[in-house]
Structures are given as structure tokens and as C-alpha cells.
Amino acid sequence: MKTFLPSKFMVERDPNRCIQCQVCVNQCSFDVHHYDAVDDEVRSREENCVGCHRCVIFCPTHALNIRKNPLDYRENYNWRPEVIEDIIKQAESGGVLLTGMGNDKGYRIYWDHLVLNASQVTNPSIDPLREPMELTTFIGRKPDRLELEKGSLRLKTKLAPQVRLEVPVMFSAMSYGAVSLNVQESLARAATEAGTLWNTGEGGLHRSLYKYSKNTIVQVASGRFGVHPQYLDAAAIVEIKIGQGAKPGIGGHLPGEKVSADVALTRMIPKGTDALSPAPQHDIYSIEDLAQLIYAIKEATNYTKPVSVKIAAVHNSAAIASGMVRAGADMIVLDGLRGSTGAAPKVIRDNVGIPIELALAAVDTRLRQEGIRNQASLVIAGGIRNSGDVAKAIALGADAVYIGTAALMALGCTCCQQCHTGKCAWGICTSDPFLTKRINPDIGARRLVNLLRAWSHELKEILGGMGINAIESLRGNRLALRGVGLTDTELEILGIRMAGG
């Protein structure tokens, strides 16, 4: 069938600079560049270009540039190019549209309408370069009250298991199979070096990564892939995955092509079969059932580690979160509308769920009202872009954040949204050995540690500017925030005041 889809991008090759070296041919995993031996010339099939920039960055003579195809349709606010092209794709394939990464639609990004406070005159700001500044965060259930022994002042209250983070930024769940082992090793090593945690996702824990287990969150999801006693024992935290921001209510299908021998071994399923994660966990149909699985994991690990529950942020998250805490979760994770994925139906990714800022504020408020906020750490995920977002999230009530996309961008991701194809030219979201070797865990870990180091410094600057010296003092301190360009309802849900007021 002749396709009616126009090219998304144009490849510009400067003939004066191109030396026909074919680096672009080798680097492109989407078959854009090809070498014509007869003419001794490298040419492009522009229709295949996804705009990932791999060729541009690796072209030794800077001969390449990728430009958006300026082809215009007649202007129509309703029938925009994306809408037209989605229909064409479906008319030509009859399939559910798949996509990768997070929601790219223009929903309001509330972080950009929140501003932080700083000290002026009435209280002194602090210079973090010369004064101690604390980002240490403990994840786990906190007691309702503390009792001390008379005299010795030793702690009498028995604390629930706590996990220490040196920086309140953890790496989101990305499973082996969705991302490559080199990516997971980069994340694991960076987490270990930076004193934070990475998350296995639901694809099991590869045997080579057990040595990083102190900094590992292992996931138990609906597919139960690679879940066995050693896996649970190894982890710092066990996370029950109910939902994901990119696809609330939807299961996952890791296509058989991605289930290589090693992925099969780690997930403990036959090579080449689809790894199907059912939409629900079939032993969880209620809060009571969730409690049952939480305590199954606690029993299986003899109450030695926190158990986390992750949900997608949806309309009634606050009530659900209350149930999760009461069911025994020591950490609850909210993954918002902009949360990312290795593959999701586009219609779900772009239309289901609520912005994380609103979910966070609603959940924190609700847990405080019920007097149970201390019983679980609150972690958010889904579109955290920089240390400013982290600071605002913590002020809104989060204990820590997960970053996924930002971490992958540190490794080279340019958000071309082709994760679902398994052809990632940056070697991140693929299991093709020719591509996965593009991530060197030595360099990958370095880039990730650098990112966390930079964000840590910036967080300290933000805290210092406010005249506080510990992230604890910012946590849930919504007076540190003001809103700009928000309606009364938005301000009310966020629990903050309008700037100037």
C-alpha cells in the first residue's frame, strides 16, 4: 500500500563538508543514511528519519543537520498535522498507535506557574558553599511519636525500616528488556555512587547487578517477572507496581523480539515470547487485597525493608493513597500525566491521568488531614526536569522524586519517542547488541552522577536562598511557594497563595 505519510524531518547534508565516511550510515538504526557505492555518495531516505540527532552529533565534519519538514497543510485548528497523520497510520495498518516517552501534549505544566521564595532582610540567607547543608532523606514509615529512655535519652521507639538517600532524587523504574543492561548498570552504579536508589522495573534483576542491590528498588508488578525470594531479599525497597503515569490502567506487552536469551533468563520466561503484563494484578482487586500483597512481601522479607506501592495519578488518587497507606505501604509513589514509558498506546498516554503537581498536592493534603502523612514516604514521578521542579515538588509535599526521562537524557536520549520500536539509535531503549554497546556504563554512570551532583548543588543554593539548611525544612512547606497565572481553583487544590498575596 502506498503510504500517504509525508516525512517528518529533512536531512540536510552539506556536500562541501561530507567526506562520504559513512559514520551516519553506521550510526542510524532507522535506515535513513545509505551509501551508494557506484556513485561513491552517502544519501538519505528522509521518510525514515525520527529526528534523534545521532548522526548529527557523530558526523565528524559537521556536515549534517536535521530540520523539521516545513510541509504545511492548510491551517486547521482541529485537523492538525498530527491528527491527520495518526489517521493515515491507522488506515494503513489497522493497529493501535504505539508511542514511547511521556505525554507531549500541551497540558499545563504547573511547575512553570509556581515560584519559590527567598530570604530578604528579615532572615539571613545561607551560603551553601561555606555552610553545611543537608539533603539527606529517609524513606520509610515514621512513627506517630518518639519515646526516649529516661536518663540515657536513647530511642525507645522501634523504628520501621528506613532507607537513607543522600539526594532526594531516585531513578524511575525502567525494566531490563525495555532498556538495555548497560543502561541499568549505568543507573545502578550512579545510584550507588551518589547515595540514591535505582529501580529494576518489572523485568527482574540481572545477576550481574546483584552487587548494587543495596541501592536497588525491585518491582513486583502484574507480570511477576523474575520475582523470587533472592530478588526480594536483595532489594533496599520492594515496590508493588499498580500503575504507570504513561498508561494508567493498562498492562504491558514486551514484544517477543526484545526477549533475548538474557532478558528471558532474567524474566524467567522462554526466549522470543511476548512478556505480557496483565492490566491488573489478579490478586489485587481492592485495598484489602493490596494489604494482603504488601504483607505477603513483608512476611517474605521478614519486615526488614520498606514496601512501596506505585500508582498512576488519576482522579481519585487522594482517596486511593489514603487506602494505600492504611494498607501498610511504607512509601507511595504517584506517577503523573507526563510520566514516560517504553511503549504505550498513544491514545492512553495522551489522554489518561492527571498532572502530577495537582495529584501530589491533593494526596499530601489528604494524608495530613487524616493524620497519616507520617506513615508513608511520598514520592512523585512523571516529567521532573530539573532541580527547580524537585524543590517545588518537595515544597508541595513530596519526600523525594523519581526521574526517568531526565536520567535517560543524561545518557543521550533526545526524546524522539521511538522507544517502542526497539531501534533506539542511542542504544538506550533497545536489546539489539549492535546498539546497546553504544552505552558504556563507565561513561553512563559518570554522566548520571554529574547530573545528580549538579542538581544537589542547585538544591542547596535554593535552600540557602530561603535561609534554611535542610531539605526537611522545605518538605511540605507550601508557604515557600506562590502561584503565577493560576485560577482560584488551581491555587486551592495546590494549597498555595497567588504571588503578591
Add this chain to the structure above:
Amino acid sequence: MKQASETKPVRELIIKIETAGLSTRELNNRLREAVTNGVSKIELHNVYGQRYIGTDLNKPVEIEVFGTPGNDLGVFMDGPRIIVRGNAQDGCGNTMNEGEIIVHGHAGDVTGLSARGGKIFVRDSVGYRAGIHMKEYGEKRPVLVIGGSAQDFLGEYMAGGVLIILGLNLGESDMHHITRYIGTGMHGGVIYLRGKITPHQLGKEVGVAELGDTDQATVEKYVGEFASHFGWDAGKILEQRFIKLFPLHLRPYGRLYAY
């Protein structure tokens, strides 16, 4: 808590635990302690709904349960053998890794959910979604044998392992199962069904075949074990015709998407 003071290092190889009044956590602690002390057989008496029995015990031990164990019996279990003198509830053998559960009675919903290894024998019938998403890898191949019949969605999403359903409660004249949506989403493993079904009872991903020699050997092996556990005559069970249900595709949803 009242039992705590009585707990002391146990030397006997076989012990009895009176579980009336013990919470789930207390009971499992007692089991952990006993197994750590090298006990090889434990009898649990008057069990009344305590959950997760058999989890976090990584040594071979036989646990005989008298009464009614609670949900998630043998969850994440890794080696023990549990004999239930009564009915098991929901989630029996949930995500089990290795070991054996023998139920002298019925078992509830999602029996054998996501089991990765080990064997489960249920003398009577099971609830909904039994054997859902069982999987296998290499030599790890879970086995679920059901003596009676099952509610709907038997072997849903099945990705591996062996599921045998004998229909011994159906009466030898008709032998017609009523289970619907058998093997919906199945993409691995095999179901051997003794008795009759009509095609509309099967998930659309399921194929039907006669037993080959390997199939016959598998069925004979596990029916033999079933019969010896529950005092049946294996030969008599095997006289009836079995059919084999298998996944038509390893990738049932491969053609669902546009890229």
C-alpha cells in the same frame, strides 16, 4: 503474643504448633524459628485463616496444616512441602518458586497465580483464574493438578507450566466442564483437560489437540502423583480421554499495534 514466652530453641525434628490465637505474623515467626533450628516436619493445628504460611523458609521442611489456612498459602515459597488437611483459600501458591502444596480439599481463586516452579495438587475444585500467568524457564516448570473442576478463566494469560484438570467431580457419564474462557491470553505452557468442553468455552488464543507420547507421559506422571496423594486409582483416572490445550501463538498480540 501469649505464645512468645514458650518459644525456645527446638531440638526435635518433628514439632507441633498449636496455632489457635496466633496472628499471621506470630505463626510465620514460629515457622521461621523452627526451620532455622533444623526442624524437618511441622504440624500446625487449628489453623484459622493465618496467611502466607510457608513463605520465607528456605530449607526443605514439611508442614502439615490442620484447619483452614488463610490466603496466599505458600506465597513466594522456595522449597517447603505443605500438606493441607482442609481447604485452601485464595492465592494458594502465589508466585511460588519451588516446593509442593497438596490440598486435601478445595482451593480458592487465583490458585497458582504466576507460579514459577514447584507443584500444587488440589484434591477437589478451584475458584476463578486458577493457574493464571504461570510461567516457566528451562527446568523450572510449575505444575498445577486439579482433581475437580474450575471456575472461569482457568489458565488465563498462561505463559508456561503444566495445568491438569481431571473433572473427577463431574460424574463419569457426561463429564462436561462448565468453565468458560479457558486459556484466554494463553501464550505458553499446556493444559491437559480430562472430560468434555465445547469450543466456545476456550479463549481465542487456545488450540485443541490429541495427546502425543510426551503429553501422555507427562499426564501419567502427574496423575500418578495426584492419585498417590489422595488415594485414587491412577489407572482408572487415565481411562478417560484427555485433550491437550495449547497456545496458538507465542505472541498473541503481535499484530495489534501500528508502529
